[in-house]
Amino acid sequence: MATAYDITTKQAEPEQEGSVPVVVVENLHKTFGRHKVLNGISLGVSRGETLAVLGRSGTGKSVLLRLIIGLDTPDSGSVCIQGQAIAGLALDRMGEIRKKMGFLFQQAALYDSLTVAGNVGFPLEHHRRDMSKSERSERVRQLLAEVGMENDLEMMPSDISGGMQKRVGLARALALEPEILLLDEPTAGLDPISSGEIDDLILKLQSERQMASIVVTHDLHSAKTIAGRLALLNEGDVVIEGTFEDLQQSDIGFVKEFLQQS
């Protein structure tokens, strides 16, 4: 099995400091009721690198992202963001770390009482009080232009399609110029064309911004396109981690089955 940090990505080569992982997950365990979701998972992602976390539904992929951003607490194990362990941090201290992270939720989780522009401007209003209103509006317009939504500023989330909501969610996740990007099923529920557009968008953003990204998906094609490294989960743990080629060459039964069915 390939190790966590020595695999060359297919994207732009991470910068020198990129060899130091900015997100490190070690021996994470999480149980909901009697259902053990994560069973000692360990992962790491460096700057400029994209890791795709694959697996069947219910294997704890989304839970892993929620633990990384601190929305849930692990039963045991640790999550370190840029060398800082997040366990037990107060909400405001955790907020300082979250400012460096962008999160795209599976259902986009847009604020339904705000317009598209309001959603993207929301983090800026709270964290960039040094910016004038016009500067914020301009920044929102730029962010929405990056995701191809610059003509829908005043639309309400309920009036746009699922793919558009994902784009807006992505623009919102990028608002504070994060160093770490967490994407939960960015192409789930989208048609192949929209999925391809989202994949292209993520690749473009990655090459421009050199963020450390973790993409949770069950879409193998999407994972292959956007990520240099893939981790396949089963029963709460990583079965294999490496490039797509590593997965193809694996003799592990579950890996073979997953690749055949995808």
Next chain:
Amino acid sequence: MPSVASSATRLFNGFFEWFGSLGIFSWQVLRAAVTPPYEWRELIRQLDEVGSKSLPLVAMAGAAIGVIISLEARYSLSRFGAKSMFPATLVYSVIQVMGPVITGLVVSGRVGAGMGAELASMKVTEQIDAIEASAINPYRLLAATRILACILMLPLLTLATDACALLTGWFAQALVEPLSFHQFIESGFSGATFNAFLPQTFKTTVYGLIIGLIACFQGMRTRGGAAGVGRAATNSVVLASLFLILADVVLVKFILVFFP
């Protein structure tokens, strides 16, 4: 029977778990409320939501209560030959008892259900998680502002209820027997001290705290989709109204002891 015993244990545990969670939630809200940055804009929005938008409702409730008390008081006082006591009876009944409680219950119904459902809906659609993921403290932005708005607005809404009740109470009486408004107010408030009215009005800040706290707590801990949202709204109203009445028992005794 073991099943009865286990049910009772579950109920008992659930009861204490609920109060424990409420205590932790209250502490988180308090800590968020007193530390900067302060969410002034959201607070103003909530003051409008709780205050201005509840005003017509409490005014109507007050108007109805005024007429009811007027009718009942006139009939009862006439039986005992104490019709001259009508203005004072109406004023004291409205300001000391009915105004605060009716305002609390009406606001509990409108605002409690609204807040509970709104926050529950945000919870189940991960909007609260999105706020947290955006490095914004949801206890400060969502809960502290709403609770503070309830605390600040309840006394003002109570004054509005009282004013409407006194106005319609006088009007209902004046239709039967000539009584000028000036005469009614002068007679009703004669000998009244601040202690007679102010504590009764300001006790509604506690009602506001109860309504805001219960609604935010129920909303922000919701699980289970649309059914969960419905449950949160219902529980917010039921629990807030119940705790409000229970709190009134303690507050009335407290006021009688400290503001005789």
